[in-house]
Amino acid sequence: MFSQPDAYQEQMLNDNQIKEPIHCHMEHSLPDKPIARPHFHDAIELLYSFSGSTRVFVSGQSHKMEAGDLIIINSNEVHAIYAEAGTDVEYLVIKLDPEVLYSTSRSIFESRYVLPFTLAKSSPKTLLTKNEIAHTTIPATIAKIMEEFSSKDYGFDFAIRIHICTIFLAVLRHWRETGVPIGMMDAISDADFQLMRHVFTLLETEYSSLLTAKEAAKSCNLSYSYFSRKIKSITGRSFTELLNYVRITEAEKLLTTTNATITDVAISVGYSSTSYFIQQFKQAKHISPLRFKKQLQRTALSKNQTFLS
Template structure:
């Protein structure tokens, strides 16, 4: 399995790739059919995010919660929440993703409008995600708003930027006024969210080293057993299962774009032996490193 390429900083923060020079917004499409990726790996960003599932069913993991979003529905992911996604069943799945900075709504953090209508959501540690059910009127308005944003960006008619801002305000208004929307009520604290980001940071920055559970647990200020339990609770994966998976993914480019031997590739991404690397690679990619090289070169 291969993750979708995302521009990330060392702490797995995504860099917003804006479509418009003066507006902090972005619109992506994640299409898992005939693509060279199978999932979107764990990451986070300051922007709020609205996703609309266009085909298939997508599984979103946000902090410690899992959401199965079917075609026609969507999900709101709050600012600074670590998350990932993957299709369920058929890989013929697709979803649209619209992100914008909360500063787009109101620049002045001290204004009464920001404090009344923006801060209650973006600073709510218990509102990491909101399911957007198309059978709920306000949710449907939000989902239609996402479609309108896509249309405005595609057509780029004169003064479309103003219409875009109007549409974003409408989306936010409906988000704010939707008390009956299914919210994540799990008591995920800011500290837990930051702790998970810390674990991902040390994995990303030190994956090529001889990382131990002691190293990782110390960075998160947890005991070794607590660290393992915490990571599994949040991600559904074992800590070293994810570390080996990450190392495998980092090795793919080296297999194709370097002259390193397979043994040297294994050592360079943190594996202690070629045989263990090959076993992990085959489990993750369903082929050997050599077969991957041959397949890519055809």
């Protein structure tokens, strides 16, 4: 139906073929230069800045990352990165398979902590500033990760996994202490987690079909009324709202990484009506899909984006 420009294709292939569960490198850039074009991948990505000023676009939102700041990019969130004017940019990039945050048992107990970075598809907060995390263990843990990658001593990969989990725990605790809503109840039962696993799998695999709440309830062996109440009580959203959220997220990927028309995108993510898709997109992103696409294109042009990743 549509294709990706060559530069985007190369970026996508690189980011979707991560060979190891954890990848880490230092990114360096001169000021006022593009670093990464709009793309997405299955990995969760952390950016920790050491110098310079960087503009990071995540799911249509712009964030200015300065020295000492931490950016959290969720699994499958569209993002792009540019070095702003000023001094040279240097930041640490950590990409990890979501499985890294689980033990081998992939327990329900751990799921309650990992879900905000995976199934929810959008972190409660993308940017954590230097001042916000100064009194957490994050800066010291980042230093330990860099030391392990530099020395590559025996067991360094295991040590890095532990340090990464420490960072995510510190983030979750910081959110809880500062009143940032994570989106799912702390007291959720194991049975409810199992239900949500099934529902999110259904959303991820069937969002492009004419999926309804009644069909989802049937798939979960529940009555429509009970299913609807349960989903609302756990997530704070109706099933239809969750479905639209996933569809808009997928639409955002197509708008930023392909040459698809608005109608093509609407059909591809499961909307039978282009006008309804536009309405839902504007409601979610506060901008029309066409303006969203043009805005990213203008940003790319203003940054003289002529590189291949």
